[in-house]
Amino acid sequence: MAKSTASPSAAAVRQRGVTMSDVAKHAGVSRTAVSFVLSNRENTSISEETRARIIEAVQVLGYRPNAGARALASRRSDWYGIVTEIVTAPFAVDVIKGAQDQAWLDRRFLLIAPSDQADAVGPNQGLEDAATEKLLEQRVEGLLYAATFHRGVHVPASAQEVPTVLINCFDADGKLPSIVPDERAGGRVAVERLLRSGHRRIGVINLDPDIPAAVGRLEGARDALTSAGLELDPDLVVAGYATADGGYEAACQILDHPDPPTALFCLNDRMATGAYDAIKERGLRIPDDIAVIGFDNQELIAAYLRPKLTTVALPFQKMGALGVQTLNALTAGQPILADQQLVDCPLLERSSV
Amino acid sequence: MAKSTASPSAAAVRQRGVTMSDVAKHAGVSRTAVSFVLSNRENTSISEETRARIIEAVQVLGYRPNAGARALASRRSDWYGIVTEIVTAPFAVDVIKGAQDQAWLDRRFLLIAPSDQADAVGPNQGLEDAATEKLLEQRVEGLLYAATFHRGVHVPASAQEVPTVLINCFDADGKLPSIVPDERAGGRVAVERLLRSGHRRIGVINLDPDIPAAVGRLEGARDALTSAGLELDPDLVVAGYATADGGYEAACQILDHPDPPTALFCLNDRMATGAYDAIKERGLRIPDDIAVIGFDNQELIAAYLRPKLTTVALPFQKMGALGVQTLNALTAGQPILADQQLVDCPLLERSSV
DNA sequence: TTGAAAGCGCTAACAC
DNA sequence: GTGTTAGCGCTTTCAA
Numbered sequence: 001m002a003k004s005t006a007s008p009s010a011a012a013v014r015q016r017g018v019t020m021s022d023v024a025k026h027a028g029v030s031r032t033a034v035s036f037v038l039s040n041r042e043n044t045s046i047s048e049e050t051r052a053r054i055i056e057a058v059q060v061l062g063y064r065p066n067a068g069a070r071a072l073a074s075r076r077s078d079w080y081g082i083v084t085e086i087v088t089a090p091f092a093v094d095v096i097k098g099a100q101d102q103a104w105l106d107r108r109f110l111l112i113a114p115s116d117q118a119d120a121v122g123p124n125q126g127l128e129d130a131a132t133e134k135l136l137e138q139r140v141e142g143l144l145y146a147a148t149f150h151r152g153v154h155v156p157a158s159a160q161e162v163p164t165v166l167i168n169c170f171d172a173d174g175k176l177p178s179i180v181p182d183e184r185a186g187g188r189v190a191v192e193r194l195l196r197s198g199h200r201r202i203g204v205i206n207l208d209p210d211i212p213a214a215v216g217r218l219e220g221a222r223d224a225l226t227s228a229g230l231e232l233d234p235d236l237v238v239a240g241y242a243t244a245d246g247g248y249e250a251a252c253q254i255l256d257h258p259d260p261p262t263a264l265f266c267l268n269d270r271m272a273t274g275a276y277d278a279i280k281e282r283g284l285r286i287p288d289d290i291a292v293i294g295f296d297n298q299e300l301i302a303a304y305l306r307p308k309l310t311t312v313a314l315p316f317q318k319m320g321a322l323g324v325q326t327l328n329a330l331t332a333g334q335p336i337l338a339d340q341q342l343v344d345c346p347l348l349e350r351s352s353v
Numbered sequence: 354m355a356k357s358t359a360s361p362s363a364a365a366v367r368q369r370g371v372t373m374s375d376v377a378k379h380a381g382v383s384r385t386a387v388s389f390v391l392s393n394r395e396n397t398s399i400s401e402e403t404r405a406r407i408i409e410a411v412q413v414l415g416y417r418p419n420a421g422a423r424a425l426a427s428r429r430s431d432w433y434g435i436v437t438e439i440v441t442a443p444f445a446v447d448v449i450k451g452a453q454d455q456a457w458l459d460r461r462f463l464l465i466a467p468s469d470q471a472d473a474v475g476p477n478q479g480l481e482d483a484a485t486e487k488l489l490e491q492r493v494e495g496l497l498y499a500a501t502f503h504r505g506v507h508v509p510a511s512a513q514e515v516p517t518v519l520i521n522c523f524d525a526d527g528k529l530p531s532i533v534p535d536e537r538a539g540g541r542v543a544v545e546r547l548l549r550s551g552h553r554r555i556g557v558i559n560l561d562p563d564i565p566a567a568v569g570r571l572e573g574a575r576d577a578l579t580s581a582g583l584e585l586d587p588d589l590v591v592a593g594y595a596t597a598d599g600g601y602e603a604a605c606q607i608l609d610h611p612d613p614p615t616a617l618f619c620l621n622d623r624m625a626t627g628a629y630d631a632i633k634e635r636g637l638r639i640p641d642d643i644a645v646i647g648f649d650n651q652e653l654i655a656a657y658l659r660p661k662l663t664t665v666a667l668p669f670q671k672m673g674a675l676g677v678q679t680l681n682a683l684t685a686g687q688p689i690l691a692d693q694q695l696v697d698c699p700l701l702e703r704s705s706v
Numbered sequence: 707t708t709g710a711a712a713g714c715g716c717t718a719a720c721a722c
Numbered sequence: 723g724t725g726t727t728a729g730c731g732c733t734t735t736c737a738a
Binding site: 029030031032033036046047050069071072073074075 | 707708709710713714715716
């Protein structure tokens with residue numbers, strides 16, 4: 001941007017309402033010429049000298065293009081919309097960060113509209129619909145839907161009107177492309193890490209067994225074990241509420257098994273907190289007596305636990321970025337790779353294994 | 354919105370590009386009439402019957418107003434912009450939530466533009482300026498600046514062009530109105546809580562003594578003590594890094610004092626985590642042997658510690674809402690109450706006192 | 707190379 | 723009550 005290098009005169013700054021015509025007049029050229037240089041139009045030979053005069057006029061007048069007018073005339077807004085419950089329930093904030101960074105790079109604007117987790121799947125889709133509608137009124141060129149936790153969702157019908165991509169969730173009606181974490185690979189990575197440290201008997205603190213995260217992560221755990229010629233002892237897999245207390249109780253049950261494991265795979269970090277307590281209560285040391293690995297990488301938890309929790313991270317930021325990239329492709333009419341893109345969950349080594 | 358109650362015919366939905374003229378034609382009225390009923394204009398007697406015909410036309414055609422065109426013609430965008438580092442460093446996310454909820458209520462859109470904490474105060478204001486500029490190009494009617502932690506900031510000059518309010522930070526140049534937490538009252542509340550439980554000798558784990566949060570909270574603590582005819586023992590006030598480790602070290606120093614306190618006021622929750630460890634290490638129980646109170650209410654920490662941490666909350670959401678309310682007043686040409694609005698920090702009782 | 711002219715979809719006087 | 727008329731600030735043919 002030229003404007004950021006030199007600033008317009010103080011007087012000019014105050015005097016808003018400078019239009020393109022003013023610039024043209026000041027530079028002694030036509031509005032078309034100004035439009036051309038400002039939008040960097042190709043093969044439209046404008047002399048270097050004219051271009052310079054225009055740029056200069058822009059600066060001294062403190063001209064600032066009117067994005068709305070431009071959008072109206074060109075019939076493209078350069079806007080994407082994202083409707084998400086993440087602002088409401090700040091867990092996967094990095095999705096927004098990732099999407100926004102990418103949009104910023106692509107010189108697009110991201111309109112963020114709030115949604116409401118409670119309504120996201122149920123019949124009561126009030127906020128979703130309203131948000132989508134609002135976004136569409138702004139003439140966004142693409143729509144993103146992002147959820148705090150991996151699940152199936154129903155997207156308002158009107159979303160079909162522009163390219164739409166789901167992030168950290170998938171279309172329960174199976175039509176829209178989505179971007180989700182590769183839970184299975186993540187589960188595998190976690191258990192492989194444990195195996196690498198010599199653990200052979202592994203306990204698993206499970207989530208609600210029906211949600212995609214639980215299904216995938218457990219499958220991955222089994223994959224790893226199988227590859228090593230081992231298998232999961234069903235006695236050592238216990239589900240609990242996805243909270244510290246739930247983790248505590250599940251851990252107690254596992255630790256008190258007559259033949260207890262030497263390592264614990266907690267399907268999320270919150271439950272790992274509870275597991276820590278159960279372990280310490282029994283006078284065991286982490287990781288010497290028992291190793292613990294988590295999932296989610298909730299920084300505030302994982303990095304502040306003592307010892308710091310080794311865990312598998314959810315690729316929120318990457319999913320966000322991939323979301324807008326996919327939208328870019330879609331709006332450009334390009335084919336996309338797959339209906340569902342799986343994103344890797346990287347292992348974060350800390351000190352609990 | 355009428356549209357959300359009945360949905361347009363499937364065919365109509367597909368066929369985008371329905372304009373107000375189409376609606377007028379379909380309803381057999383003028384565009385003006387349509388514009389009037391759609392924008393709920395007052396004292397412009399349109400017969401109930403006409404109005405009904407128009408609404409119906411809107412529905413069957415699946416008409417959706419073009420917000421950009423409307424903005425261009427009416428010269429008001431109904432947009433506010435917020436530039437913040439919060440998306441980058443997700444701590445005070447509730448500011449965004451509060452602002453967004455309020456904006457939504459007021460039927461305004463909030464454009465969120467990312468900023469970069471590192472650059473926020475220094476000479477290198479690259480992102481800030483670019484974000485502000487972008488927002489202004491969208492013709493936002495007001496600007497919000499929000500910081501993750503309470504401090505002085507420099508706002509790009511161009512922000513002066515529209516009403517601007519600072520949230521959780523203040524204008525180092527002292528011109529712009531701001532909304533910040535009442536740190537002093539918060540510190541007072543914390544220590545009063547401790548006094549209420551009979552504690553007389555209180556230790557303080559301090560932050561960097563120069564930042565507004567530290568200054569205010571400590572002052573508040575002193576206020577409370579003074580009111581009770583007590584004073585702070587300087588030996589028992591020790592500053593540390595604002596981390597768990599910093600808290601641990603400071604706590605050790607305080608706890609090993611020959612005449613140790615019976616309660617600890619940690620100026621933030623992260624440091625409280627470390628304090629917990631130091632306390633447990635010494636075989637002391639919370640709150641029986643020593644009470645602990647924090648500050649910040651970082652849910653993930655405060656609610657998962659054992660015992661759960663009693664703490665003082667930062668009113669992020671409220672500040673966000675107040676921010677847009679202030680903007681509303683400003684854009685409406687109303688006077689605002691004060692240059693700096695202080696927002697209360699409520700006490701959150703849990704189990705550590 | 708540049709300019710004229712039409713029009714994007716809407717609002718808002720003002721006249722009918 | 724309703725229609726006419728000008729724009730809002732810009733892009734984009736099409737001619738010059």
